[in-house]
Amino acid sequence: MTSTERQELLARIQRLEEQIRDERFQARYRGVELEALYDVGLAITSTLNPAEVAEQILMRAISLLDARQGALFDIPLSEDDGKATQLALEPIQMMGELTPAASSLSFQQALENPTELFSGAKYALAQAITLDEEPSGLLVVADKESRHGVGPFPDSDSRTLALFAQQSAVALRNARHHRDALEQERIQRDLVLAAQIQQQLLPDALPEVDGYGIAAWSRPAREVGGDYYAAHRLEDGRLLLVIADVAGKGVPAALLVSNLDSALHLMLADSGNSLSTLDAAQVERLSRHIFERSLSNQFITFLALCLNPASGAVEFVNAGHNPGLVHRASGNFLEMQASGPPVGMFPAVAYRLGQLTLEPGDLLCLYTDGISECADEEEVELGDDGLKELLIASAPGPLHHLTDRIAERCLELSGDRPQADDQTLVLLQRRAWPG
Amino acid sequence: MKVDRREKYAVIYTEGYINNQGGEEIAQVAYELIDSQSYRVLLLNLAGTKIVNSIGISILIELIERMLEIDGRLAFCCLTPTIDKTFHIMGLAQYADIFTDEAAAIEGLQQSGRIG
Secondary structure, three states: OOHHHHHHHHHHHHHHHHHHHHHHHHHHHHHHHHHHHHHHHHHHHHOOOHHHHHHHHHHHHHHHOOEEEEEEEEOOEOOOOOOEOOOOOEEEEEEOOEOHHHHHOOHHHHHHOHHHHEOOOOOEEEEEEEEOOEEEEEEEEEEEEEOOEEEOOOHHHHHHHHHHHHHHHHHHHHHHHHHHHHHHHHHHHHHHHHHHHHHHHOOOOOOOOOOEEEEEEEEOOOOOOOEEEEEEEOOOOOEEEEEEEEOOOHHHHHHHHHHHHHHHHHHHHHOOOOOOOOOHHHHHHHHHHHHHOOOOOOOEEEEEEEEEOOOOEEEEEEEOOOOEEEEOOOOOEEEEOOOEOOEOOOOOOOOOOEEEEOOOOOEEEEEOHHHHOOEOOOOOEOHHHHHHHHHHOOOOOOHHHHHHHHHHHHHHHHOOOOOOOOEEEEEEEEOOOOO | OEEEEOOOOEEEEEEOOEOHHHHHHHHHHHHHHHHOOOOOEEEEEEEEOOOEOHHHHHHHHHHHHHHHHOOOEEEEEOOOHHHHHHHHHOOHHHHOEEEOOHHHHHHHHHHOOOOO
């Protein structure tokens, strides 16, 4: 073998060694690629942090495809129909520098000309991320590196990117579900807070009035409700009782309850907590106030009464509320009928003051329609008559036993079904014998 | 890129993507330490790096080979789990030491007698 032949042989051996080395490197790198896809799959199922998963996907796509830069875009959902908007791309994760025009590119433009997304990019590869056959994102890598600079991505890279895009779709779906769940959680927290605030609107304790028993009970159908009651001892010793029911349930009703409570407290404060008399004009003023500060379909049924404990004289105004019931000791019932529409329904209304006297042993019951309209599974309601029967059947003793019995009856009727409406009950009884 | 030159070894703190450009910058610093300053043990602290591509790995493999030629040692520390797994699959862990953090690296290199 000549020296030239020997050199050629050595050169061939060296080239073969380099080739083997290169192929071993590539084979090992395929292993890295498989591991990466496996790891991303695991990450998607093991974390609820969408940014973390997006970062994993993008970083691995960039590194495995030897890209110089890349980005994972989300297409925000339209607020109207919940479908992805075609007009805006938002980078969830990115590496490199986006062009100023990137934010104004539509999904289709970015998909067709991905190089326009990155500053200084010569080559780019984009893959749509689809969810339920709708485009929901875009995975883009730019400028494939080699030791000599950058070049285009081969077809095999398109397949790898498509695999990452599929995984991104799962991650984006999870992210959206997670975002929705967080939003629900936030709303739930707000509702719990609202319920606490609303609870504070109701009396902590009912006033004590010699010769009388007072009890009240309220249960909203949802976290917050539209029922309201109040009990105030006025400076001259009289007792003011209020019950109200805002049309509707939930947060809108609760907001109006808050408005009503504020208005009532301001009215009381204006009069120095000593309403000279329960004036129908005050309820008219309240109605105008609510009308001006509520939606056109919102109104409040409202019943207020003022009791002179010494004489048992009661003055009341009923604005579209269920008739308050007075169960006379003699066994008869008297109804406190409405003298006008609910407050807030019309800009100007007139109410009439009603009067009655509570005799010893008489029981007065104020309630909202959530009690009387509480129905069993065959839609048979408790009704005014059912409520009257419960009042008739009440045994002598603490008044809260009767509220408990009525609440129990409502529960029996509704069974396992969700409570249909807010329920509130206020009872006032003049004891048969003072003390 | 920060370099901490100590008596028997130097620590190179990498930053960002170890790709063609990032890898070349590391190699340039490392060869300067080996050739001009006679360092035989180098520790690459990758705390500032989240991503490495195949070009970056090939540059690091060349650096490992260079260290083996001069009977030196290259060590890595503070790798992300992804990079750690990649280095193991690509075989870098066979010829270079990998440590969880810098303190463990120094202790390990001392125990192996590389830095006395």
